[in-house]
Amino acid sequence: xxxxxxxxxxxxxxxxxxxxxxTLITLVVVAVGxxxxxxxxxxxxxxxTGSRDTTLRFLTGHGQLHAAGYLDDPSVSHSMAPPGPAxxxxxxxxxxxxxxxxxxxxAIIQSEYRTRSVxxxxxxxxxxxxxxxxxxxxxxxxxxxxxxxxxxxMGRDLAERLKTRIGKRVILMxxxxxxHLAESGLTIVGLYAAGKPAEDEFVFTxxxxxxSMLGLGERLSEISFEVHDEGSLAxxxxxxxxxxxxxxxxxxxxxxxxVYTIETFGRYYTAVWLLIMFTxxxxxxxxxxxxxxxxxxxxxxxxxxxGMRPRQIVLQVVLESAxxxxxxxxxxxxxxxxxxxxxxxxxxxxxxxxxxxxxxxxRILHPALGAAESLLYGAIIWLLAVGAALWPALSAATxxxxxxxxx
Amino acid sequence: MTAIIQCQGVERTYTQGAVSVPALRGVDLTIxxxxxxxxxxxxxxxKTTLLSVIGGLDRPTAGKILIEGRSIAExxxxxxAELRLHKIGFVFQSYSLIPVLSALENVEFILRxxxxxxxxxxxxxxxxxxxxxxxxxxxxxxxxLSGGQQQRVxxxxxxxxxxxxxxxxxxxxxxxxxxxxxxxxxxQRLNExxxxxxxxxxxxxxxxxxxxxxIEMTDGRITLDERSSPAAA
Numbered sequence: 237x238x239x240x241x242x243x244x245x246x247x248x249x250x251x252x253x254x255x256x257x258x259t260l261i262t263l264v265v266v267a268v269g270x271x272x273x274x275x276x277x278x279x280x281x282x283x284x285t286g287s288r289d290t291t292l293r294f295l296t297g298h299g300q301l302h303a304a305g306y307l308d309d310p311s312v313s314h315s316m317a318p319p320g321p322a323x324x325x326x327x328x329x330x331x332x333x334x335x336x337x338x339x340x341x342x343a344i345i346q347s348e349y350r351t352r353s354v355x356x357x358x359x360x361x362x363x364x365x366x367x368x369x370x371x372x373x374x375x376x377x378x379x380x381x382x383x384x385x386x387x388x389x390m391g392r393d394l395a396e397r398l399k400t401r402i403g404k405r406v407i408l409m410x411x412x413x414x415x416h417l418a419e420s421g422l423t424i425v426g427l428y429a430a431g432k433p434a435e436d437e438f439v440f441t442x443x444x445x446x447x448s449m450l451g452l453g454e455r456l457s458e459i460s461f462e463v464h465d466e467g468s469l470a471x472x473x474x475x476x477x478x479x480x481x482x483x484x485x486x487x488x489x490x491x492x493x494x495v496y497t498i499e500t501f502g503r504y505y506t507a508v509w510l511l512i513m514f515t516x517x518x519x520x521x522x523x524x525x526x527x528x529x530x531x532x533x534x535x536x537x538x539x540x541x542x543g544m545r546p547r548q549i550v551l552q553v554v555l556e557s558a559x560x561x562x563x564x565x566x567x568x569x570x571x572x573x574x575x576x577x578x579x580x581x582x583x584x585x586x587x588x589x590x591x592x593x594x595x596x597x598x599r600i601l602h603p604a605l606g607a608a609e610s611l612l613y614g615a616i617i618w619l620l621a622v623g624a625a626l627w628p629a630l631s632a633a634t635x636x637x638x639x640x641x642x643x
Numbered sequence: 644m645t646a647i648i649q650c651q652g653v654e655r656t657y658t659q660g661a662v663s664v665p666a667l668r669g670v671d672l673t674i675x676x677x678x679x680x681x682x683x684x685x686x687x688x689x690k691t692t693l694l695s696v697i698g699g700l701d702r703p704t705a706g707k708i709l710i711e712g713r714s715i716a717e718x719x720x721x722x723x724a725e726l727r728l729h730k731i732g733f734v735f736q737s738y739s740l741i742p743v744l745s746a747l748e749n750v751e752f753i754l755r756x757x758x759x760x761x762x763x764x765x766x767x768x769x770x771x772x773x774x775x776x777x778x779x780x781x782x783x784x785x786x787x788l789s790g791g792q793q794q795r796v797x798x799x800x801x802x803x804x805x806x807x808x809x810x811x812x813x814x815x816x817x818x819x820x821x822x823x824x825x826x827x828x829x830x831q832r833l834n835e836x837x838x839x840x841x842x843x844x845x846x847x848x849x850x851x852x853x854x855x856x857x858i859e860m861t862d863g864r865i866t867l868d869e870r871s872s873p874a875a876a
Contacts, residue, residue: 243755250743538739541700542800543728543756545721634720638692638701641735 248556263564269517270568278603284502291495293369297460302484312341315455326479331468335461336363339446343410347398354439358446377402377426385442387425391435413451420449521624529628536632537640546633557625565614647840648674653706666692668863677838681851684860690844694810698731699723732801734811738793740785746796747781750803771799791822811843
């Protein structure tokens, strides 16, 4: 069969152009179908991973450590000591890419005009630059310069609600470690953009500043970490639990279950959508191939009369389909890559952004299609076409030559 | 003359719903190796059906067909295709060339199925086209060939694999008298030179006149089977 490929491939290619209109229509259909599958996959990838990445790269990281009880009651009373040698060793081990300690407690912020409840996060800015995208999202003013920075960084939306701006002072109030109400006046040094829910909730100041304000000493509310390879996350979690058996160590899937559900749902939704698209394409291809074979029954009878075996007839028909769809898939893939190229910096959702931000999405989506993914989807469509050609091919090959040639 | 084709009680009945049409009713026929035989009869007499079952393009409803002493009933579809490829060449009334291949490629097609090396199959294809008088037209596709030229390509294609048998169904039906005469002469020369057995279904009196054996069929039965001295090529 392999030795006949140099004969059947050129023959198949020439046969495709006996009916140029039908061939071109099929090519366009396959190309558009491939393009839509790839674009949808890229956009849905952007949505699901965007939501996930936004969450992980804001504060969550790949995992966190807390004192027992903190996740149920994230107050100053559930703080933990700074990491000891064992825990530090596990955090500094190679699978962990970066880690940082934070204080994170509920607080009240008061401007000249308004008062709102927020979550106060005391951070080490140098560490946050590795773990979080927040430093890059400061759109006005500056990010914090050090753990003892006396300034405060808040969301743009929060500043608007508080009717305040950069340079103004705000009062932060929170429960201190000894139970009394601590307060501190801080100057707004920066405003960040990160989606309304986050902008409304989180305010940031230096870790030392926060610990000092709350009388925590060196105690922390949480340690957040990132790993090099997510495949190693389960092992890292296990190692951290061994190193700090009294602490609550959780992966991001437990810390952000909604995001995890959206990502999982997104994967299955994509798979179902693609299955539907592939099925519809396959049906269309079967129909087209049946019509093509039906119109050439006499010719296939002739080929059998000349001595082509039935399985060689099957190969002939399948090759023609493979060639036709192969070209269509390549064209559709090239078109998809060209469509996505202008958006390599991101796709601004514009007026849709507020709605997306409610879902935890960034206003900028990054639709992208990996080489492996493009190859996979293209290969699936191509294989579907080959499979779809089998029934018409068998129909052509199993007809009696005399009956076929009498048509 | 040793038998190359043997039909023993061959029947073929076509059934459509409740209607059965017997196309062959117990045909007994032996064709010797190297014979040049014509098969004549009115339309519907069973000529094409007989050629089809002998060539394995159709299966008889009853009876036996032996090619070179071997029953073709034992062969599956792939086996019949192999038989046709190696032993039997077909010439059809409507030429039946592959439209996207040139004259040379149409002849070469069968040789490629046989697995001949490139140099040998090109040489043999050119030689066969030359033998049928088509030198210089090798690169033309069927659409650019006249009816007579197309039929010559079909004959060349049938002969290139050097089959033992050529089955021709009304090969001169669509040809003018000049081309028909040339084709008949060509087939006769090839029969005499190569010993290829020809069995030709035809109404054409000129073809019949050149046959050494003439068979007539009516209503699915052989009604006449006689030998004669053929006219010179």
